[in-house]
Amino acid sequence: MIRNYGEVMPSRARVLVVALTAAVSLAACTASVVGDGAALRTAAEPAPRTEPSPDQAGSGCPDPRAEPAADRPRIDLEFTLSDDGRTVTGTERVSFTPDRPVDELVFRLTANQPLSVTGGNGIEVGDVSGADVRDFDFESAGAAPGTQGGLLVVRLDRSLPAGGTTDVTIDFELRLGESTFDRFGADDRLSWWGSGHPLLAWEPGVGWADEPLGDSPGETAASPVAETRVQVTAPAGREVVMTGGARRVASAGAADVWRSEETAARDVAVAVGSLDVAAADAGDTRVTLAGRSGLDIETLLSRTIEAIGELEAFFGPFPYSTLSVVDLGARGGGVEYPSMILLADPSDLVLVHEIAHMWFYGMVGDHQGRDPWLDEAFATYAEALVNGPPADLDGRLGLPLPVGQPIDDFSTVDDYFDTVYGKGSAMLLAARAVAGTDAFDAALRCYVDALAWQIATPADVAAAFAELPAALRVLQDAGALPR
Ligand SMILES: [Zn+2]
Structure with a gap:
């Protein structure tokens, strides 16, 4: 099967887990996991809306087209990649305004899912701070043994009403494992991570999406769009591509600092490496293709621009002002992120599918x-x-x-x-x-x-x-x- 697939490993469907583990050619495409019927933490009804949106x-x-909610979260991410490209030290600052009362915040620790940990990946949270933070803890939620868990639960010392705002800062460290078809990986030339930070698991109108992680590399969760800023400090001389585009803003000796902004991103992906890079415009969208030498990135760039136009004819303007596509070298399919594609199969089938996800997942989200x-x-x-x-x-x-x-x-x-x-x-x-x-x-x-x-x-x-x-x-x- 060469079509890219999103895999999601339900905790109850062990057969699926085993089958997917064996299916090395499968591609991940946004995946996610639903556990045992959404044990929501707020007073939210666990059932999805039955009425259409207003x-x-x-x-x-x-x-x-509808605009992103004005009170969407604001998320600032700082990643620092180690010289060997295998460790990311990160800080996440979240400003969150729920649309229903909460007394805790829940974040998914995607890198701790069992298959990713088997590949050498994992995330560890250090400190969590904020004026309203009482304490924090972890829930296993299907994570690999030996990790902190699959969910970070930050308890507040007050009940935050709907429309109230709280600010939380999380320090974490992300390990990048083998170069395989996963959301995380590294080899001597390339490091990449998607869902590498604690992912705010809020479904507006419903509550916390705190289902178990599942066993698949493709796992993701329902997450709201956020006003997002990303800073990556990377070893000097390497290229960076990421959600929101990437621009080098400073050089500090052995490191370069890169930044991007995305006005409405559900998640973030980053790739850092010794890469060939080509860029061109597709209308108002700056498209960047990155890959190892030997890959025909110019042809891929042209095809990406062409496909954006073909899809816009059906679904309207491309949702983002940038699109970055990085070929991982690893093979298996593709993984879509907001304005970013981790490509592990440069076929037209996968490329078009992943670009289409910018409308269906990136912009029109779903659980x-x-x-x-x-x-x-x-x-x-x-x-x-x-x-x-x-x-x-x-x-x-x-x-x-x-x-x-x-x-x-x-x-x-x-x-x-x-x-x-x-x-x-x-x-x-x-x-x-x-x-x-x-x-x-x-x-x-x-x-x-x-x-x-x-x-x-x-x-x-x-x-x-x-x-x-x-x-x-x-x-x-x-x-x-x-x-
Ligand atoms: Zn897909």
Whole structure:
């Protein structure tokens, strides 16, 4: 299988874990894990919204596209990479304004998931401070034995009301292990990390996404978009590419300092290395391709720019002012991050899929464990729009399992990929055919613009296609939406 896949290892689906561990050619694409039904820490209802988002009501078609919430978190990250490229010392400053009361903050320690730790990766939190911080602790949450755990829980000495703001600073150290197809890795020429900092696990309107990490390198969580600034101090003379672009702002002897900003990022990825770099503009987006010598980055750069244009024709303007793509050398697929792609397979299939994730995951977020089809079915559908539909469309559509299942309801890795990616994309193509391409494309464009920078739910998709009953029936028949 060469299509990139997001893997998510549900704690209950051990068969899936084993299968994925063995499936070395699988690509990770945003993954996430849902555990045993979202044991939320606030007074939040654990169930996802059943009503469409406010801006999806009525006409449901904002013009221009919805803006990120004004009270979104602000996150400042400082990473310092060691000379040997294997250790990242970090500080994270979070300014958080919840939309419902909380008395603690929860962060996911993604690098402590078992498969990543097996590869030599891991994260250790040092100090946590802030005016409202009472203390902090860790929960195992499926993390590898011997680590601090999978969740960092920061308890406050007061109940923070909805609309209140608290500031927390976290010091941590991230170990980068082998160069494999994972979100973390290093070799003599390249170091990279995504979800390398404690990830604020807040789902606006719902609560903390504190499900177990799972066993997959592809694990991610639901996280809100944040006003994000990144500073990387790296050994002098190396190139840096990262979420938000990267500019060298200072040289301090043996080290260079790089910075970037991203106005609405759910997460951050960084790559540092001895790399060839090429850059060009795709409209208002600065596109950067980085890879080892010998890789044809100019051709990849041209294709990336071309694919951005092809996808914009369907989904509207590219969500970010930068896009950075780094070829890892390791092979397996791709992992998408906001305005950044970790590429472990430079094929067109993977490249287009990952670029499509900038709209479906980066901008229109989802809880990828609970509703994995909301990013993976749409990204795979986007592949078909650009490169043509797969030959076995009818066969995919006839697969028995419901597209809308949470990841941990699938008992095998093949069932998950075949259903969420294969059947899910075939379902969307079939819905487009019965609704008429113009009407379907317009409704989907409305959905993208209305749910921009939020975490969408299946109810939002149902609302978007409410005026296209034939399309809605296709999605219901495929088990993506309830009848
Ligand atoms: Zn994907």
